Amino acid sequence: MPCKEEQPSDISASLIPRPRGNRARHVSYLFLALCVCFLCLTEQSLDLVFHCIVIHFTALQVGALCQGACNFAEELRHVTSRYHGSYLRALNACLELRKRSFLFLLLCGVAYLHLLKESGLPVCRNLIIVCFCQLLNFVFDLQHPSAAEISEMYERNNCNVAQGLAWSYYVGYLKFILPGLKDRIREFNRSNNHLLNCEKTWKLHILIPLSCDMCDDLQTVDSHIHFIKNLPELNVDVAGIKKRSYKNSIYGILSENKEKHFCVMEYATPLRSLFAMSQDESAAFSCQDRLEQAKLFCRALEEILQRSKYCSGCYRLIVYDEPFFLHQKRPDLSVLWELRKSFLSVLMSSACGFRRS
Known part of the structure; x- marks a missing residue:
């Protein structure tokens, strides 16, 4: 009898995990939309909302930069063996300068707002508090990727x-x-x-x-x-x-x-x-x-x-x-x-x- 066409190789979907998709990002978009709706319902001033968003977002990034600076202090010991003697590569590995270059513009914008307002001191104090909290997270290892995030990172980068x-x-x-x-x-x-x-x-x-x-x-x-x-x-x-x-x-x-x-x-x-x-x-x-x-x-x-x-x-x-x-x-x-x-x-x-x- 002639051979029938053979089906392609099939790995059981119940056993082998498929690559992760973008559902987490889509859910984050949903939460962003809910936050925007809530802010609209509170009828807050747009200037005040924008100012608070810039301040809080910049504060988070300042905390991340502090953590990156701590990591850079360790990487200085390995510049020759890991980065071929390039301090810039070591700094970029810790701070991701290209991705965060726009954040420095935000910092400049926030500083400009502080110069225009007499209430700059409380804002600076808030930035220092955020840095302090971020450093506590780093010291006590309270903010680290979940097992799912680590797995996704490894799979995405092979x-x-x-x-x-x-x-x-x-x-x-x-x-x-x-x-x-x-x-x-x-x-x-x-x-x-x-x-x-x-x-x-x-x-x-x-x-x-x-x-x-x-x-x-x-x-x-x-x-x-x-x-x-x-x-x-x-x-x-x-x-x-x-x-x-x-x-x-x-x-x-x-x-x-x-x-x-x-x-x-x-x-x-x-x-x-x-x-x-x-x-x-x-x-x-x-x-x-x-x-x-x-x-x-x-x-x-x-x-x-x-x-x-x-x-x-x-x-x-x-x-x-x-x-x-x-x-x-x-x-x-x-x-x-x-x-x-x-x-x-x-x-x-x-x-x-x-x-x-």
């Missing part, structure tokens, strides 16, 4: 451990393996009676357990999965290593009706690093951190591969949640059985002819 692992996995392995995978499968088929007989399944099936726990031999964790053979080796000159060898394994998966289906399958090996980090106390990497980074690894890897012109149509990510050891206690709830079914649904969707075991 600074997560998961981002680095995903990119390393792609540029150091998948970018070598995937482009020539189908040619190696053709070579394998010529000497193995066309074992992989459906071209729609000529993909690298990458197992991604969110627990990051993985076994070295799939046959030891599920009797329905059998190692068949390795594909022909790929030899590449890499980083001074002549003819570095890359291997990929073919496994047979036995279905309920005793039909055996074949695919190229392996774990996403960078997840082993996350698991090892969570087991090492010196890494300060909790199980919750590991789970979050594993999910972000899935999303980052999917995004990288989707954009890659070298890897299109050569991979499938298989994401699952439970650790392997569960199936040893509850055979009827075998995780590998669920994994096997997900493989079979992929392979059988191609509607190719199957080999019976």
Whole structure:
């Protein structure tokens, strides 16, 4: 039978978090509108309202500048190692001069207002009080980003451990393996009676357990999965290593009706690093951190591969949640059985002819 069109790789939306959107900013716009409405209802003088807004906004920024000055005092110790000897770069890292340049204009405007009014002393006193409060926040660490804000910052700037692992996995392995995978499968088929007989399944099936726990031999964790053979080796000159060898394994998966289906399958090996980090106390990497980074690894890897012109149509990510050891206690709830079914649904969707075991 001819192969049907295969659906694109799908990562479960219930498991993998999507990138954060702009809802927080939109809600802030709503609160701003509510504040404006409230000020209008109070029928206050516009001049007074504007003057108060300028004073309070400038006071907040003065407090932030004080905190930046404290940070700059520390960065002076690291100008050579972190900023290549540039004091301006160190100052900009602490104060963000470009973003806050307009604030100095506000300060000048406020100072001008003070010169015109005899009530400048109370305003200056308020600025000093705000600086004092901001410095107290800094000393006692009362004003720091929330966990969600830190996570968003890292994701937006691609600074997560998961981002680095995903990119390393792609540029150091998948970018070598995937482009020539189908040619190696053709070579394998010529000497193995066309074992992989459906071209729609000529993909690298990458197992991604969110627990990051993985076994070295799939046959030891599920009797329905059998190692068949390795594909022909790929030899590449890499980083001074002549003819570095890359291997990929073919496994047979036995279905309920005793039909055996074949695919190229392996774990996403960078997840082993996350698991090892969570087991090492010196890494300060909790199980919750590991789970979050594993999910972000899935999303980052999917995004990288989707954009890659070298890897299109050569991979499938298989994401699952439970650790392997569960199936040893509850055979009827075998995780590998669920994994096997997900493989079979992929392979059988191609509607190719199957080999019976």
